[in-house]
Amino acid sequence: MREYLTQNEQPRQVFGDWGVHYRYTYGVAGERFFRELKDHGHLVASKCPQCGRRFLPPSLYCEDCFVEMSEYAPVSGPGTVHSFTVVHESLEETCLAEPIVAAFVTFEGVTGGLLAPIKGVAPQQVAIGMKVQPVVETARPTHSICDLSWRPA
Amino acid sequence: MNTQLRGTSLREDDIRTGKALVTEWHPKIDYQFDAGTAVGQFLDGLKAGKIMGRQCDVCGRIVIPPRMFCEKCFRRNDRWVELKHTGRINTFSVSFVNWDASRRTTPQVPAVIDIDGTNPSMGILHLLGEVGQTLEEVLRRVRIGMAVEAVWKPAEQREGAITDIMYFRPVGG
Amino acid sequence: MRKVAVLGAGLTRFMRRSLETGRELCWEAAAAALQDAGLTLADIDCVVLGTAPDAFDGVHLKGEYLLDGAGGKGKPYVRVYVGGGTGVFMVPAGWWHIASGAFNTCLIVAEEKMSPTQPHPQGAFNAIYDQFTERPLGVNLLWIFSLEMHRYMQTYGIPLETIAKVAVKNKKNAKDHPASQVAGDFTVEQIVNSEVMAYPVMRLMVSPVTDGAAAMVLASEEFAKRKGGKHVWVEGVGWNLDTSYWTNRDLAYPQYVENAARMAYKMARIKDPRKEIHVVEPYDPFAYKELHHLEGLQLADKGQAPRRLEEGFWDRDTTTGIPSSPSGGLLGVGNPIAAAGLMKAIEIYYQLSGKAGARQIRRNAKRGLAQAWGDLMQVGTVMIMGVER
Numbered sequence: 105m106r107e108y109l110t111q112n113e114q115p116r117q118v119f120g121d122w123g124v125h126y127r128y129t130y131g132v133a134g135e136r137f138f139r140e141l142k143d144h145g146h147l148v149a150s151k152c153p154q155c156g157r158r159f160l161p162p163s164l165y166c167e168d169c170f171v172e173m174s175e176y177a178p179v180s181g182p183g184t185v186h187s188f189t190v191v192h193e194s195l196e197e198t199c200l201a202e203p204i205v206a207a208f209v210t211f212e213g214v215t216g217g218l219l220a221p222i223k224g225v226a227p228q229q230v231a232i233g234m235k236v237q238p239v240v241e242t243a244r245p246t247h248s249i250c251d252l253s254w255r256p257a
Numbered sequence: 258m259n260t261q262l263r264g265t266s267l268r269e270d271d272i273r274t275g276k277a278l279v280t281e282w283h284p285k286i287d288y289q290f291d292a293g294t295a296v297g298q299f300l301d302g303l304k305a306g307k308i309m310g311r312q313c314d315v316c317g318r319i320v321i322p323p324r325m326f327c328e329k330c331f332r333r334n335d336r337w338v339e340l341k342h343t344g345r346i347n348t349f350s351v352s353f354v355n356w357d358a359s360r361r362t363t364p365q366v367p368a369v370i371d372i373d374g375t376n377p378s379m380g381i382l383h384l385l386g387e388v389g390q391t392l393e394e395v396l397r398r399v400r401i402g403m404a405v406e407a408v409w410k411p412a413e414q415r416e417g418a419i420t421d422i423m424y425f426r427p428v429g430g
Numbered sequence: 431m432r433k434v435a436v437l438g439a440g441l442t443r444f445m446r447r448s449l450e451t452g453r454e455l456c457w458e459a460a461a462a463a464l465q466d467a468g469l470t471l472a473d474i475d476c477v478v479l480g481t482a483p484d485a486f487d488g489v490h491l492k493g494e495y496l497l498d499g500a501g502g503k504g505k506p507y508v509r510v511y512v513g514g515g516t517g518v519f520m521v522p523a524g525w526w527h528i529a530s531g532a533f534n535t536c537l538i539v540a541e542e543k544m545s546p547t548q549p550h551p552q553g554a555f556n557a558i559y560d561q562f563t564e565r566p567l568g569v570n571l572l573w574i575f576s577l578e579m580h581r582y583m584q585t586y587g588i589p590l591e592t593i594a595k596v597a598v599k600n601k602k603n604a605k606d607h608p609a610s611q612v613a614g615d616f617t618v619e620q621i622v623n624s625e626v627m628a629y630p631v632m633r634l635m636v637s638p639v640t641d642g643a644a645a646m647v648l649a650s651e652e653f654a655k656r657k658g659g660k661h662v663w664v665e666g667v668g669w670n671l672d673t674s675y676w677t678n679r680d681l682a683y684p685q686y687v688e689n690a691a692r693m694a695y696k697m698a699r700i701k702d703p704r705k706e707i708h709v710v711e712p713y714d715p716f717a718y719k720e721l722h723h724l725e726g727l728q729l730a731d732k733g734q735a736p737r738r739l740e741e742g743f744w745d746r747d748t749t750t751g752i753p754s755s756p757s758g759g760l761l762g763v764g765n766p767i768a769a770a771g772l773m774k775a776i777e778i779y780y781q782l783s784g785k786a787g788a789r790q791i792r793r794n795a796k797r798g799l800a801q802a803w804g805d806l807m808q809v810g811t812v813m814i815m816g817v818e819r
Contacts, residue, residue, distance in 0.1 A: 264443030
């Protein structure tokens with residue numbers, strides 16, 4: 105004999121939530137990156153003493169050589185839009201008043217790149233390969249990645 | 258063994274004073290759990306003022322919390338069995354700490370209560386009540402092995418939840 | 431099945447909160463293990479990572495997040511997880527990669543960064559309880575331990591003062607461990623009179639919230655012999671889980687630890703553990719658990735581990751007993767869940783290879799065992815190492 109629930113009113117439901125929130129430290133490399141962003145308004149990359157590659161965002165270690173990276177240097181622009189997307193809907197599935205153009209930007213001679221919104225240009229004008237400069241929020245900084253955006257170079 | 262181990266220790270002060278930068282995330286993650294067949298009907302039973310167990314004909318066990326299959330025999334089990342409202346304290350604790358590690362002034366007294374009618378005797382987690390407001394009072398009043406009885410919410414307040422039983426108290430008051 | 435050797439190990443400090451991210455902690459431990467083994471990442475065929483719930487670090491798919499710090503980029507990589515049992519389970523997991531013949535070297539890395547969870551990491555554990563029959567009662571992680579501890583104490587008539595002696599022993603042992611977070615000299619009175627958390631659990635009987643990582647390098651017999659030198663071998667592994675209906679179990683005895691231990695003893699061909707195990711690291715997140723587990727491991731009769739403690743049988747400098755938690759354990763060194771268990775396995779490796787420094791036991795140890803426990807009080811994980819005899 106099988107007991108299955110055959111009416112929608114029958115299933116009993118219980119509600120719950122996650123309860124906790126999180127406070128993350130940035131890490132040795134991340135702390136350096138955000139401090140340079142906050143204090144000097146520029147992006148820094150770390151350099152591997154073994155393979156010579158530079159990494160953005162910077163890391164404590166080279167993931168291939170597995171050695172420590174302790175050399176940081178500013179990344180000079182402009183950056184290139186490697187890819188982008190135009191976001192029209194929020195996480196709660198409501199329509200955004202202004203669409204956000206999220207762009208992944210890379211820099212010459214640097215492995216990796218950063219994701220941030222492009223501002224000051226209509227979405228239709230954005231193209232892969234476009235040159236952009238980083239803009240750092242100084243008036244009301246959050247000391248997080250949200251302080252970073254791009255503008256056309 | 259290398260005695261120079263890596264690791265940069267931070268104090269709470271380092272974060273508070275901005276010596277170390279941090280970023281926060283407040284996830285909005287909510288759940289709507291479907292109770293399933295066994296627990297759903299168990300909760301229905303609680304609403305009706307009953308404590309229900311399940312029986313397997315192969316091993317003969319009558320189990321609580323109820324499940325639709327016997328995990329020992331690995332087959333569907335066979336029937337609902339109404340259990341008693343009494344039981345014995347298998348173990349208990351006197352807790353002065355909330356889920357978020359904040360302190361309580363009065364204790365919660367959680368217990369595993371072996372419910373009469375289960376076979377072999379087995380329990381559920383619940384709370385003890387009417388046993389005191391301080392550690393000393395509770396330890397004077399409560400013994401492992403003691404008989405306890407369920408204290409229910411009035412019928413019209415029951416929702417079909419484990420809290421339809423408010424707590425268990427020593428038999429005889 | 432091929433024989434598996436331990437080539438090296440590494441640890442970070444165990445800290446209440448680290449600047450390092452979880453990835454950075456992994457790298458620090460993994461790089462130290464490789465250096466200890468005299469190898470580079472290129473020598474590693476596969477990586478196994480162990481870490482406890484994503485909810486602690488607040489990172490989804492934590493295994494993948496930690497991958498490049500654990501040396502896993504471009505390699506066969508897998509995450510294993512059995513709650514608190516994970517740290518010791520890393521050794522069986524690494525072992526089967528090599529014993530099966532699939533790989534010659536394996537790097538195992540265990541990490542935990544619990545400090546991000548706010549207001550307290552304990553809160554992330556609420557979801558371990560059944561959402562229908564338990565959570566609405568206003569549950570608390572500590573209840574699991576306090577309820578089990580009380581049953582154990584009551585069943586065998588164990589006084590709180592005796593249990594407190596485990597904390598005294600381990601916090602003292604940990605003074606000699608370079609990674610330690612909460613080492614020190616304490617009296618039984620200080621432990622017993624510390625703040626009551628959930629009676630009978632007192633504050634100083636609980637291991638702390640910790641960030642940290644540990645790593646170990648395993649290799650096949652052939653690879654180890656080419657490196658030369660004397661080696662420590664993985665001789666037995668075991669793991670076992672009990673039902674999630676924890677309120678149906680006998681809380682006074684960890685049957686799942688016995689089952690896991692028997693599996694490991696059988697593989698290691700050990701007939702008389704009390705004679706053949708010379709040093710032991712049982713999982714000690716709470717003071718009573720060490721005793722509970724020593725009984726499950728068959729190293730003491732049921733209810734008798736406390737009496738052995740009073741006799742000094744588990745002391746680090748014993749010559750007639752079995753030193754237990756010579757590292758200082760979780761109570762003394764700290765409890766970054768998965769990394770803590772691996773720290774215990776690493777201690778067995780150090781003791782057997784004579785590398786334990788000031789913690790080196792006086793007994794001449796040829797075989798040792800580490801054990802961990804976790805989930806909803808249901809998993810036992812065991813590993814046995816030995817040197818040539």
